[in-house]
Amino acid sequence: MAQAKVDGLLFREMLLAGAALLEQNREAVDALNVFPVPDGDTGTNMSLTVMGAAKELNQSELMRVDEAAEAVAKGSLKGARGNSGVILSQLFRGFARGVAGEAEVTPLVFAKALKSGSETAYKAIMKPKEGTILTVSRVIADAAIAQAKKTPEDMEALFKAILSSGESILRRTPEMLPVLKQAGVVDAGGRGLLLIYAGMNAVLLGKEIVVAPVTMTEDGEATFDDNHDAIGEIRYAYCTEFLIQNVDETVTDNDIATFRRKLNRIGDCVLVVGDLTLIKVHVHTNDPGKALQAALALGELINLKIENMIEQRRERQRASQVQPEKETGMVAVSLGEGFSAIFKDLGVDCIVDGGQTMNPSIEDLLRAIDGVRAKIVYVFPNNSNVILAAQQAAELSRREVYVIPTKNVAMGVAGVIACQSELPPEENAAHMREAAGRVKSGMITAAIRDSRFEDLTIREGDYIGLYNGKISVCDKTPRAVAVRLMEMLVTEDDSLITVFYGEDASKEEAESLADEFARAYSVCDVELHSGGQPVYCYILSVE
Secondary structure (H helix, E strand, O other), rough: OOOOEEEEHHHHHHHHHHHHHHHHHHHHHHOOOOOOOOOOHHHHHHHHHHHHHHHHHOOOOOOHHHHHHHHHHHHHHOOOEEEHHHHHHHHHHHHHHHOOOHHHHHHHHHHHHHHHHHHHHHHHOOOOOOHHHHHHHHHHHHHHHHHHOOOOHHOOOOOOOOHHHHHHHHHHHHHHOOOHHHHOOHHHHHHHHHHHHHHHHHHHHHOOOOOOOOEEEOOOOOOOOOHHHHHOOOOOOOEEEEEEEEEOOOOOOOHHHHHHHHHHHHEEEEEEOOOOOEEEEEEEEHHHHHHHHHHHHHOEEEEEEEHHHHHHHHHHHHHHHHOOOOOEEEEEOOHHHHHHHHHHOOOEEEEEEOOOOOOOHHHHHHHHHHHHEEEEEEEOOOOOOHHHHHHHHHHHHHEEEEEEOOOOOHHHHHHHHHHOOOOOHHHHHHHHHHHHHOOOOEEEEEEEOOEEEEEEOOOOEEEEEEEOOOOEEEEHHHHHHHHHHHHOOOOOOEEEEEEEEEOOOOOHHHHHHHHHHHHOOOEEEEEEEEEOOOOEEEEEEEO
């Protein structure tokens, strides 16, 4: 008999399977990246975003689909990274609106919620491009509504239409975006979305996808990003963590599931992961004793930690009252110790770590913004793949926030230097945007795969130079690329050249390159700084 409706519990299992399937194929989606550099990879960003949704879902057993969808929307928004992750969070946000008030959903309600998600995502993007995840979501939603009207009580038929229409439009994305066609790939965001839907469909068909949506450290230990500062009203006061070892030989997986349900009844932020040899437990509760007592029935407890979050908040509030709130503050995303030091020296209040392959989440940025004790906060994303997340964080913040859309750290440095806090905030923001926009930037990195871009044939291991974000030069050494790139960057109107060398370039090589620039462009001042950035051995700035 066909599945006619989806309730909260089934939706949870479907979403978790979608998250698991995307994580399994994360590297494959990353490989669809148009540029042959590890630059804010789509698969990684989307996987981390949907894992945020999974973590929120796992905090309690939600019987209603609207409650489960709201948890997905909340978790994905907090965890959204990169443009693809933010768009995915907006799809979930619109879906949650579409199922509001529904304990369980029919195919038609589900399809209309997909349409709501697509419309919400389109509205979130100032200049939406066709041939992207947006197009895929829109076509899928239209096909889903048409199918649901034909088979109003068949959820499996609905998902068959979702996947078939999605694959069809995905194959056509290279026709809509020439850059995809030249690279010989389909849109990475669209592929990631289809993997999520494929995982959801697997649950409907009774197939199992076994991957726990839990962050892992390099040594394989499960972790839980437990940010007490991000909690609004504290309903459960005690953050309780411990490990269960020497698990009783009579304990089964069902016993562990029962234990997890007990914790969900006495608290939230529940994490129970591991196997029958070692179990990691985390819960926020008002009765840690009950959690410990239930755990003792499974095995021995070690590494116990219980923290009073209410008292922690009191301490932070007392500490914050010591520092008066100033008029303006700044937040900058950095990607290396050298750049972080530069931003601090220039008066930036909060530095957010954000490399090319691990973009900061909306929650990371919001935490930084709200942590600055200032009435007005200026944010410098310093990466084109972080701007959208910064804008979303600005909307969520209680402060007056201005995002200066800097696409790289060189632009960010120029923008920060241009800050004039005595100006009215809108005028100051415009002044900083103008200063950042005047910067011409060059970025040099090694290609990670063979590729073609316009008239350039790129081989894995070649060095490529990006002029204001566009691949413009290819050569065998970073120095050769830097010299050719500088010829494009410098004009007779320029007066300053800045070279930031990364973690893969030596100081001696950088000094030699800067000396060459000083000789070749004698009318310009040449400055050399250690940026310490990964991926890009040199970042060049001309203004």
